[in-house]
Amino acid sequence: MNTESLLEELGLTKTEARIYLCLLEQSPLAAGTIADLTGTSRSSVYLILRSLVDKGLVDAGAGYSSRFQPAAPDVAFGGLLERGREEQRERERHVESALPDLMRRFEANAGGDGELVEILRTPKLVGDRFDRLHASSQQSIDIVVRRPVQLGGSNQPELDALSRGVRARAVYDHGLMRHPSVADNIGAWIEAGEEARVFHGDLPMKFAVFDGHTVLMPLFAPGVGGVVALIVRSRELCGALSLLFDTLWTASMPIDPDMFRHHHDHEPVTADGSHAH
Structure with a gap:
């Protein structure tokens, strides 16, 4: 790839x-001379030179008959790259601000034909939709967590939801408190605002209810390869599952994150100081 093509990859037009x-090869030059040397029309050369000046690649003298010269490439392109990075950061901020409303609209109209149920057949799809539901939540997230576990890392979608003021509650199977995905992160999740409890017994199922109208339920059936999960948009079903969640929540013990951090064997510690086995 020649230098001109590389400059185009950096965002310059072919003429720029x-x-x-x-x-770079001969300067300073008047606009008319630049037009003649590069085969650019005189009617457009000033606009192109102004664009290069705005990009910080060319310096212009004062006055109508001013002459133009290039800025030092190391300085000029360093500034160009930094402006590009700042523009990218600004786009990311805009996406972050717009995403909750965009996801709310998407979730409200998912399916397009009034379909209330989605079937998810791969772990990646389940994870992606789980993250999207977090991103679109506006009020509440209630989750029952039991094996098998697909949690990993910092659970950033939940942390983002908590930062927006969404209330997140989770009931964990006591056996999961030794699972690295939970044990290594639950203290940070609670400190970020998650309300977490441990259930001493066998949880009947795992599910997540978002804003009281959408539920995600992973299903693990014998003989079925991979993960199958359902997303159901039904306030009636969510109401029934919310009653189940509240029953499990009441029967579970709160986790004290300060006490949990001091137990390196990853045994869960509840608010009364006991270990959940």
């Missing part, structure tokens, strides 16, 4: 790249 290279 040609003019900049021309100025």
Whole structure:
């Protein structure tokens, strides 16, 4: 790839790249001379030079008959790259701000034909939809967590939801408190605002209810390969599962994150100081 093509990859137009290279080889030059040397029309050369000045690649003198010269490449392109990074950061901030409302609209109209049930057949799809439901939540997330576990890392989608003021409650199977995905992170989740409890017994199923109208339920059936999960948009079903969640919540013990951090064997510690076995 030649230098002109590389400059185009950096965001310059073909004519901008040609003019900049021309100025590197001979400058300062008047606009008319630049137009003649690069085969650019005189009617457009000033606009192109102004664009290069705005990008910090060309310096211009004062006055109508001013002459143009290139900025030092190491300085010019360092600034160009930094402006590009700042623009990318700004786009990311815009996406982060817009995403909750966009996801709310998407979830409200998912299926397009009034379909209330989605079937998810791969772990990646389940994880992606789980993250999206977190991103679109506005009020509450209630989760029952039992084996098999698909949690991993910092659980950033929940942390983002908590930072927006969403209330997140989780009931964990006591056996999961030794699982590294839970044991290594639950203290941080609770400190971020998650309300967490441990259930001493066998949880009947795992599910997550979002804003009281959407539920995600992983299903693990004998003989069925991979993960199958359902997303159901039904306030009636969510109401029934919320009653089940509240029953499990009442029967579970709160976790004290400060006490949990001091137990390196990953045994869960409840608010009364006992270990959940």
